[in-house]
Amino acid sequence: MPLRPAATVTGSLAGLCALVLSAVPAQAAPQAAPAAGAPVPVAHRGASGYAPENTLAAVDAARALDVKWVENDVQRTRDGELVVMHDATLSRTTDVEEVFPDRAPWRVADFTAAEIAQLDAGSWFDPLYAGERVPTLEQYLRHLDRTGQNLLLEIKRPELYPGIEADILGELRSEGWLDRRHVRGRLVVQSFGADSVRAVHEQAPAVRTGFLGTPAVEELPLYARFSDQINPPHTTLTGEYVRRVQALKGPHGKPLEVFTWTVNGAEAAHRVAAMGVDGIISNYPDVVRDATRSGAGDAVRDGGREESREEEPEEALEEAVEEAREAAREAGISFPAP
Secondary structure (H helix, E strand, O other), X not given: OOOOOOOOOOHHHHHHHHHHHHHOHHHOOOOOOOOOOOOEEEEOOOXXXXXXXXXXXXXXXXXXXXOOEEEXXXXXXXXXXXXXXXXXXXXXXXXXXXXXXXXXXXXXXXOOHHHHOOOOOOOOOOHHHOOOOOOEHHHHHHHHHHHOOEEEEEEOOHHHOOOHHHHHHHHHHHOOOOOHHHHHHOEEEEEOOHHHHHHHHHHOOOOEEEEEOOOOHHHHHHHOOOOOEEEOEHHHOOHHHHHHHHOOEOOOOOEOEEEEEOOOOHHHHHHHHHOOOOEEEEOXXXXXXXXXXXXXXXXXXXXXXXXXXXXXXXXXXXXXXXXXXXXXXXXXXXXXXX
């Protein structure tokens, strides 16, 4: 899923643009007016096309793009702290192999929060972000309250962390995120694990929840008992499936929503928007927003020049394969390498 379109500018320039926009929000490019029923853009792991994923810098990049919703991933450390990290290991997005060379395979669950706080979570993306840290969930929630953004929180690999649902809800409660204002409009908790989503609903019935995946149509009524959203990869979607989901009401008495992932090009954004999805999760949330709003073409502003971000066929195939692998990993299914 962490793909970077071929037409994107270099990481340094993209990161610099994000920082400049963050510092001078009044100079951000004007946005097109929303089209009626336009899907909600969600910044995948923050605006992870422009800044290192799941960091506070990625949150700020989304804010600079005027994107209100950000998605993140939460796991638990050896000493019980909740941290924002996608992979079960730290090696891809930090310098853990250099800092702790003898701790292979560098699983999140094998490190304390203090050890993880030492790691550089930005340089892998671009030297501009050297020194960026892996945030704790507490730090992340407090930052979102300062920026006024909303959170689509994913419980990552819940089978590795028994009881993590209660831990997350406890952190949300202590940070004020289970009050009426946050629960009604600023928070959704999702997971690939149906049991995990059900546990959140049972322990905090007011919290909106989402199931990541594409359940069979005949199984949707079962998911509607504890899920407010069904959130499939965009490569599995059809208009008929979206309609069948939205025809059901979730645990809060409202129609189920569909938030699809990970859409990084204008063409794919047009396609899923035409199906009637409620939200689109993207590494480039400005691309999908501009593509699905009236008056916006298929080009986006990038470093002072206009560039098309349409997905090439090869890239679309690569993305589809990676999404299938991701879903298989989350389901615990062995998926052989090509």
